[in-house]
Amino acid sequence: MLRKSRFFCANVPYTTILGFTGGIASGKSSRCQHLLKIALQKAEQPNVSLGVSYVSADQVGHSMYEPGKPCHKKILDAFGRDAVISEDGVTIDRRKLGGIVFANKAQMDKLNGILWPHFDEALLTIVEENASVSTLQHGNRNTLIILEAAVLIEQGFVKHCNDVWLTSCSKDEAIQRVVKRNGLSVAEATMRIESQMTIEDRLNFLKTSGFAGSIQHFDTTDVTLEVGLKQVATAFDEYWTKKLRPMCRSVA
Ligand SMILES: CC(C)(COP(=O)(O)OP(=O)(O)OC[C@H]1O[C@@H](n2cnc3c(N)ncnc32)[C@H](O)[C@@H]1O)[C@@H](O)C(=O)NCCC(=O)NCCS
Numbered sequence: 001m002l003r004k005s006r007f008f009c010a011n012v013p014y015t016t017i018l019g020f021t022g023g024i025a026s027g028k029s030s031r032c033q034h035l036l037k038i039a040l041q042k043a044e045q046p047n048v049s050l051g052v053s054y055v056s057a058d059q060v061g062h063s064m065y066e067p068g069k070p071c072h073k074k075i076l077d078a079f080g081r082d083a084v085i086s087e088d089g090v091t092i093d094r095r096k097l098g099g100i101v102f103a104n105k106a107q108m109d110k111l112n113g114i115l116w117p118h119f120d121e122a123l124l125t126i127v128e129e130n131a132s133v134s135t136l137q138h139g140n141r142n143t144l145i146i147l148e149a150a151v152l153i154e155q156g157f158v159k160h161c162n163d164v165w166l167t168s169c170s171k172d173e174a175i176q177r178v179v180k181r182n183g184l185s186v187a188e189a190t191m192r193i194e195s196q197m198t199i200e201d202r203l204n205f206l207k208t209s210g211f212a213g214s215i216q217h218f219d220t221t222d223v224t225l226e227v228g229l230k231q232v233a234t235a236f237d238e239y240w241t242k243k244l245r246p247m248c249r250s251v252a
């Protein structure tokens, strides 16, 4: 069962976190960027008091092991300095680290064991900062945070989300996209894809774990990017009309 979210920000109580998750190369980023654009357009309508922000859990994850941060030293100690250090001798080389962890589940578990205990705190801090800026600086009564996170469910941040949108595509399609985009071999791409939950497991978790929010799933296998983005716009129109618009009216 999902534990109750402890997300509560005293100054910014009207925050909606829309979690966006899905497998590698399933189309999250392109859809999130489109969602951000259309949500910002809605927020500009007359008599609407809404701030909109985008948070990338990937970027937050990277920032957690910048030089000087506690996880930097922990990763060097756990994986060996020579195995993961970049040419500058200071920063951790994500390509090297990714090569190790995506090839071996035990190594991935080791990395997650270092980072994930601090991930909630790191993400909540960014969410609260965005919500505070929206409310205190821009005077918005409500804030929508679009949170893109491949491991939203695995890591547990889903408990803080009001609603969850997901992308998926077939394994073959994902392999092709990763090979093309990341220049990896088919075997390497397959290992990355297999290191994550399947869409069936993700949907099953949401439906059986007590998650109370709405769920929207986009299968991107056989749709062009253009059609895929239109699907997102249509889904957001409904989300806007039914959920956000009623609570975002500005007070005269
Ligand atoms: C493994 C790392 C070094 C690879 O870095 P790299 O720059 O090559 O890739 P990037 O960060 O852009 O991730 C690419 C994709 O890999 C997948 N991925 C990343 N971390 C994980 C993970 N812990 N478990 C499963 N899949 C992951 C995601 O689909 C992500 O979109 C990096 O992703 C990392 O530090 N991951 C651990 C932190 C984490 O859990 N981040 C995910 C937040 S959603």
Ligand SMILES: Nc1ncnc2c1ncn2[C@@H]1O[C@H](COP(=O)(O)OP(=O)(O)OP(=O)(O)O)[C@@H](O)[C@H]1O
Pocket (backbone or CB within 6 Å): 022, 023, 024, 025, 026, 027, 028, 029, 030, 031, 150, 167, 177, 181, 220, 221, 223, 224, 225, 228
């Ligand atoms: N519907 C689609 N049809 C064809 N290609 C697509 C489609 N959606 C996304 N792509 C392509 O697949 C690749 C991955 O897309 P995107 O970066 O949006 O996925 P992602 O889920 O954020 O990936 P990752 O988590 O690995 O960063 C990109 O090269 C993108 O152009």
